[in-house]
Amino acid sequence: MRLLVVGEPGSGKTSWCREYIDGRRKCGCIVGGVLASPIEKQGQRIGFNATDLLTGKQAPFARLSRLRRFKGSEVVGDYTISRRGISFACGAIERAIESSCDWVVIDEVGPLELGGKGLMPAVELALASRVNVLAVVRTSLKEALQRRFPQYEFVVIADLPESPSDVCELADRRSCELTTWESHREDRRAQKRN
Numbered sequence: 001m002r003l004l005v006v007g008e009p010g011s012g013k014t015s016w017c018r019e020y021i022d023g024r025r026k027c028g029c030i031v032g033g034v035l036a037s038p039i040e041k042q043g044q045r046i047g048f049n050a051t052d053l054l055t056g057k058q059a060p061f062a063r064l065s066r067l068r069r070f071k072g073s074e075v076v077g078d079y080t081i082s083r084r085g086i087s088f089a090c091g092a093i094e095r096a097i098e099s100s101c102d103w104v105v106i107d108e109v110g111p112l113e114l115g116g117k118g119l120m121p122a123v124e125l126a127l128a129s130r131v132n133v134l135a136v137v138r139t140s141l142k143e144a145l146q147r148r149f150p151q152y153e154f155v156v157i158a159d160l161p162e163s164p165s166d167v168c169e170l171a172d173r174r175s176c177e178l179t180t181w182e183s184h185r186e187d188r189r190a191q192k193r194n
Contacts, residue, residue: 011160014035033106046063070085103133
């Protein structure tokens with residue numbers, strides 16, 4: 001299964017994913033991969049750390065270019081992306097696949113990846129594997145992602161508005177819906193075998 005969380009920057013995609021991950025874990029699922037944890041200073045977003053969902057470890061991933069430049073980095077829009085951060089995030093995704101996690105989260109597939117750089121090697125590996133993938137993508141890049149991977153069917157599980165007030169409730173509801181759907185799917189498979 002390949003699920004997408006779609007929304008523009010600031011719409012709550014990462015918050016939605018956190019809640020969804022919590023719901024999956026409450027159902028007994030093992031969730032790995034990478035989450036982009038926002039870094040704020042005086043109420044302003046200044047960047048992101050990559051969080052390994054299996055280990056809980058973090059590494060600097062992106063910072064506003066006007067505030068910091070990483071040695072050996074990529075610049076995307078207003079942000080400078082750390083190559084070490086990219087390596088860390090790819091490692092988290094690969095570790096989740098190798099560990100046969102129930103879900104692998106990729107937050108996010110952005111312009112760098114769609115240009116063949118950044119997390120793209122790990123994205124390709126995850127999509128080609130048998131694990132369930134929950135990928136985050138901007139609304140404006142959703143079609144580009146689908147064009148890049150026409151061999152896969154993506155299901156949009158959340159299409160977030162500009163600033164949703166009910167992100168937590170929506171994620172919790174979707175997690176319960178998916179648990180019910182997965183249960184019915186397993187029941188149908190068992191019936192076919194008998």
